[in-house]
Each structure stands twice: as C-alpha cells, then as structure tokens.
Amino acid sequence: MNQLSPISAPRRGHFLCWAIGFTLFALYGSLVPLRPQPLSFQEAVERYRAVVTSPLTFEDRSDWVSNILLFMPIGFLWMAAICASGRRGFRALLVAVPLVLVCAMLSASIEFMQLWIPPRVCSQNDIAAETIGAAIGAGLWLLLGSTLADWLRRYFSASRPKQQFDSLLQAYFVGFAIYAVMPLDVTISPNELAGKYRAGGVVLVPFRGLAWNVTTVYSLFTGVILSIPIGMFLATAFTLPARPVRPWVRSALMGICVAGAIEMARVFVASRDSSTTGLLVGALGSAIGAGMMSLWSGGRARSAAARDRWGFRRRARPWLIAACVYSVFVILASIVPFEVLDDPARIPKRFHGFFRIPLETLFWRSPFQALTAVLRDILLFAPLGALLAGGLARLKFWPKNRRILQGAALAACAALAIGISMLQIYFPPNVPDCTDVLVGTAGAWLGMRLALRMFAPRKMLPERPAAEVVVAAPAALTRR
Secondary structure (H helix, E strand, O other): OOOOOOOOOOOHHHHHHHHHHHHHHHHHHHHOOOOOOOOOHHHHHHHHHHHHHOOOOOOOHHHHHHHHHHHHHHHHHHHHHHHOOOOOOHHHHHHHHHHHHHHHHHHHHHHHHHHHOOOOOOOHHHHHHHHHHHHHHHHHHHHHHHHHHHHHHHHHHOOOHHHHHHHHHHHHHHHHHHHHOOOOOEOOOHHHHHHHHHOOOEEOOOOOOOOOOHHHHHHHHHHHHHHHHHHHHHHHOOOEOOEOOOOHHHHHHHHHHHHHHHHHHHHOEOOOOEEHHHHHHHHHHHHHHHHHHHHHHHHHOOOHHHHHHHOOOOOOHHHHHHHHHHHHHHHHHHOOOOOOOOOHHHHHHHHHHOOOOOOHHHHOOOHHHHHHHHHHHHHHHHHHHHHHHHHHOOOOOOOOOHHHHHHHHHHHHHHHHHHHHHHHOOOOOOOOOHHHHHHHHHHHHHHHHHHHHHHOOOOOOOOOOHHHHHHHHHHHHHHO
C-alpha cells in the first residue's frame, strides 16, 4: 500500500492556522457578551484567589463535559501543528506535557478575565475541566493523529469524486454518532435511570406523547433527512470492488441496528431523550439513503452518451432550479412554527436585536443547544451552496470567471440569510440574529467548496493512440 506523502495537504501550516483560529474562537466565546464592568486589579486578584482555592464540585456534569469538549480541539490541533512533521512516540510525549500546561495557563487566564465580564462566572471547575480536555485532545493526537492526517490527505489528494464522497460519508457518520450522544453526561445509576423513565425521557411506544402540529412534523422530517447519509454510508462502507453497493435489504437492516444502538446509548445520557420514535425515524432515513445509493449505482452503469443526451453533465439549469426550490424550503424551515407576531410594538426591539454581538445569543443557551443551533444553520445552508456549485461548474464561462461566480453565489446565500432574519422578526419564537447569517453563510461556503471538488471539470490526460498502446504492451510485460 502506498504511503501518502507528509507534504500533501494538510501540512503543519494548515494545522497551525486551524489551531490559532480555534483558540481565538474559544477565547472570544468565553468572553461574550464583551461588556466589561469596572473592577480594580487588586480586588480581581482577591476574588480569583478565593475561586481557585475552593474545592472542586461535580454537581453540574454537563458543564464539566462542555468545558472538556471546548479544549479538546485546542490540545489536538496544537499537537498536530507541532508534530505534523513526523514527531512520534517519546518525542511527541515530551511535547504533550508542556502543551497541556500551557493550555492550563490559557484556561486560568480566561477565567481570570471573566471576572470583569458579568454574567460570566469564574470557576475552578472550568479550569480543571478545560485542562483535562486539553490533555485528552493531546492524547488523541498521540493515538489517532497520524490516522486522521492520512485520512485528510487521502481526501484532498483523491482524484475521483466517488472517493471524496465516500470520505465525506465517513466523516458524517462519525460526527452523527458523536452528536447523537452529546453532551455525554452519562449515568448508570439505577435511580437516575428510573427517574428518567418516569419523567418521560424513555418512551417505548412509538409516537406516544407527540403533539401533532407543524413543529412536530418538521422535527420528524428533519430526523429522516439527517439519517439519509447514514444509510448511504452503510450501503457502501467496507464493500468489495466487485460489488460497491450492498443489497438494499441488508443496508436497511444495518440502518435499523445503527438507529437502535443510538437510541440505546441515549438511555444512559441524562439530558437526552430516547424513544422508539427516534428508532423508526432513523431506520426510515437510513432505508431511503440506502435506496438512493442503489439507484445511483445503477445509474452509473449507463453510458456516457445517455448522460450527455439527457444533459446530466452539460446543463446548469436543473441545478439552479433545484437551488431555488431548496431556498424556499430553507425559508419555510427558518420560520417554523409560523406564529405571526401579534404586537407591532415589538417590531423595533426585535429588529435592533439582529445587531447584537455575534455569538451572544448562543451564550444564553446550554452548550448542547448552542451546538445544535450552529449545526442546524450549517446543515441547512450547505446543500444550497452545493447546488449552486453544481450549477455554476456546468456553465461554459465557468473556468474564466470562477472566482467572480463563487463570490456572487456566496453573496446570494448571505442575502438569503439576511432576508430570513428580517422575516423572523415577524415570526416569533424565532429570534433574528446576525450570528445565524454568519453561520449560514459559512455553511453555504463549506457546501460550495466540498461540491466544487466533485463537480468542477477536471483536466483529463490525453488518450494514447491505439497503435501506441499495442506497441507499448509487450514492452511492459517484458519489464515485469
């Protein structure tokens, strides 16, 4: 098996940029809403000494988990930036120890700065949890860093769209499995599990207790859509070249098993509900995804002439029409549950709320709710960017005006996100916020970049004449 070159992307510079970016993001998110109060340095030192000398408390497990997860990427990415050039074994371990200490100092500095920014709370628990998170992140690089780097290099160096698509499905499956059991406040206490069941956190009867309204239907529909890539992954994962796609029945059964395993794992997560409804929704989405892969596999067997005849490769119009239709879906999904504002006096206040500090609304939510909101906007706008990229890549004047068209498409996505926020002013309980515009535009850019790697026309090598191939074949056999 050929080893991928360490000079292929991502290299140390890429990991360094990611590490700096995520560290600045964690620093900014920890200091939101950025409204400092007057406080003398001596008084701050006295308060901080009282905080760090107090004993640790473990009542709020979700807060511990969220702070651990916040610093895990920091430890991982900085280890990647330092060790991406080839440090392994004991040499990498010598780097990990001082790195964790530096991350602990960073966490302590952040907690100290939070004394000037109410309602932020300085806590010794946060310092301990974030130090543990940095240590776990550094340890994950020691265990899995080379594997992840090789996976990323394999994705960026893949020449076939199918290879890149399979890599994206793998990443989605891992991310979906991790998100399904977040915020990882695991409990195995029989008393807590019994209390969760009595409180309705575990529902054994499908669709029991659901209020059948627009919000419920949208939630179920979203669950099905999010499970479709899982079925697509199960249909193609670890298959043989002779049969790249599994039979639909087998893939659907695997989808049922995966959905059941996720719902079973959620039973032991204190803050997540588990139900047979989720099992059915996940199984349905997986079955649809497996069917799509089966149809796609059959469609790939058609001749290139048939594809050209129907215009699947040449025409941009179907992609752009699909982008317009999907834009309507994004608008409708963003104003659910369609409750019109009944007090016109609230309109100016809701309008000015749009210009609040970015990420401020996420601060007032739990870490899991904030992550859900961010992922929702990214996953909602990423398909729109992918559809626009698929249409633009098929235009005749695409190569010469590529950057201009990309910028125009991204500007259109940003305008759509701004228009949705303005529309949300009149549809509570949705909250208009510039954060949604930034995250949605980032999601559209991500979908556009991923799609362009698969849809953009590639330079084909010139075909060798048949006579030259016939002459070269015996020579090749002789060399063997």
